[in-house]
Amino acid sequence: MCAHILVAEDDTMQAELIRRLLLQEGHTPVVVHDGRAAIDEAKSRRPDLVVLDLMPPKVDGLGVCRVLRQDGDIPVLMLTARSTEDDLLLGLELGADDYMTKPYSPRELLARIRTVLRRTLRPADDSPVLRAGGITVDPARYEVTCDGLPVPCTPGEFAILHAMAAKPEQVFSRRQLLQHTRGHDRASTERAIDVHIMNLRKKIEAHPRRPVRLVTVFGVGYKLTGQPS
Secondary structure, three states, rough: OEEEEEEOOOOOHHHHHHHHHHHOOOOOEEEEOHHHHHHHHHHHHHOOOOEEEOOOOOHHHHHHHHHHHHOOOOOOEEEEEEOOOHHHHHHHHHHOOEEEOOOOHHHHHHHHHHHHHHHHHHHOOOOEEEEEEEEEEEHHHHHHHOOOEEHHHHHHHHHHHHHHHHHOHHHHHEHHHHHHHHHOOOOOOOOHHHHHHHHHHHHHOOOOOOOOEEEEOOOOEEEEEEOOO
C-alpha cells in the first residue's frame, strides 16, 4: 500500500525521522515545517494522509485541520506533546482521524498510519451497499449519502456508520463502536465515540440536538434507526 503522505512537523529531526520511516514503507512523503505550508501543499496536491503536528508555526494544527475539513475529507493523524483528554477530543471534533502523543515509538506510528490508510485506500470491493434510515453506506466507493446527498466522513465516522447500517435498530455500546474505529488503541476513549456521534449528527440530522436517525439509548449506547426521518 503506497501512499502520498504530507508531514507537517516543525521539529526538523522528528520530520526527518518520519520521512525516512515512510520511505522505508514505500510511501511518498512530502515534508513541510509550518501550518501555512501544510495548507498550501494539501490544496496543491491532495495527499492520502496528513501527519500533522499540533503546534507548527504560522497556523497551528487545529487551524490546519479545520481548513482541511472545509475542503474535503483528507485523513489526518495528529501528533502532539500535550496528552490531555481535552486536547484529544478537540482534535477529533475538528476532524482528526487519530491522535498520538510524543514521544512515540516508530513502530506504533507506522501501525497507526497503516490503520488509517487501510480504511481509506482499501475498501472491500465485494461488500454490499448498506441502507438504513435514509442513510446509504457504500464500502466499495467509500461513500456515504443521506437522502441522496453526499456526506463527507472521516474514517472513524465511516467505520461507525458502516457498522450501524449493517445492523439497523441494534444498539451499540461505546465499547463496541471502539472496536470498529480504533480497537484497543490507547489513545481512544469512550468519550471519543461521543465526539464522532456528535459530528455525524451534524451531518445527517436536520436537527442535531434532536436526532431521529442516530439516536441515544440512555444507559446503553447508540443505534441507527431503520426508518427515514
